[in-house]
Structures are given as C-alpha cells and as structure tokens.
Amino acid sequence: MNDANKREEILDVSEAMIRRLGFNGFSTRDVANAVGIKAASVHYHFPGKADLGDAVTERYTARFLQSLGEPTDFGGAARTAIKHYVSMFQQALIQDGKLCLCAVLGAEIGSLPTSVGGNTKAFFNKNIEWLTTALTAAGFSDTKAKANALHIIASLEGAMIVSKSLGENAVFESVAKTLVRFVDR
DSSP states (O other): OOHHHHHHHHHHHHHHHHHHHOGGGOOHHHHHHHHTSOHHHHHHHOSSHHHHHHHHHHHHHHHHHHHHOOTTTTTTOHHHHHHHHHHHHHIIIIITOOOOHHHHHHHTGGGSOHHHHHHHHHHHHHHHHHHHHHHHHTTOOHHHHHHHHHHHHHHHHHHHHHHHHHTOHHHHHHHHHHHHHHTOO
C-alpha cells in the first residue's frame, strides 16, 4: 500500500476512534495497532497527535461542506435546504450509528490542543455560515437567518447526543421534523 493510502487509512481509523472515544480516549499507538503498523509509521505522517487531530478535523469539515453543496442551490426554498442539512446528520446517526465528529470534539474543547479546538470551532462557524446563507436566500433577514442557523445546528447536535445516549433514534427524528417545520413561513 502506498504512503497516500496508508495516510488515509490512518485518518479513517483516527476519525472513527474520535467519534467513538473522543480525542482524549485514544493514542497514536492505538491507531497504529488498528491499522497494523508501528507507531513510528503514524508519526511519519503526523509528527504528533495534534497534527493527526488537525488533519482529521480539516478533512471532516471539507467533506461535510462538500456533501452539503452550495447553500444557494435550493432556489430560496428554506424547507428544502434544511431538509438536506438535517439529512446529513440523520445519515451519520441513524445509518452509520455515529455522532458528528465536531460534536464529540466540542464536548472536549477545554482539553484539546489549541489547533484542534480551532478546527472544531471552524467547523461550527462554517456550518452556521452555510445555514445563514441558505436562510437568507430564502428571504430571512440576516439577523433572523443567523439566529435560526444557531438554533438548527445546536438542536441537531444536541439531538444526536441525546438520541445516542438513550439509544433511541426517535428522539433525533422528532427534533429533525420540528426543525424542518420551524423554517416554514
């Protein structure tokens, strides 16, 4: 396997570990064991755990935003944009059985390396910006769009955590339906 593929495998395993255990719940040795390589090989690609965390969060954010597409692609239909946004969280929780990476990291923000915490904050800021743009395109004022964007992301992240904690996807589904109705005008 070439270096690029091994690097991606390390990132995949690290992301899964963070989403399951938190950033402080695993070591680069754990990653190495899961990938079937020596810890030195992990450090070849990522000199420190913070570098690994940076790469995981940057890749996660880029992939998430790419999957969302442009917030103005919904023809100003707030309901359609929010349904699409909600579906990203539904897929992670219900189909994949995972929490949002940055929800897990956000819970640990006080103990994260500064750069990983900054990347976590960037994820949330970019999502708030995406939602605000989508809602503004649908005719919401800037102030109302941003307030609603904050409400939507906080509700979804919280619903994921409560749903996962209770082992009941119905909790998330209820919140998701309410959010889609919430933006109807």
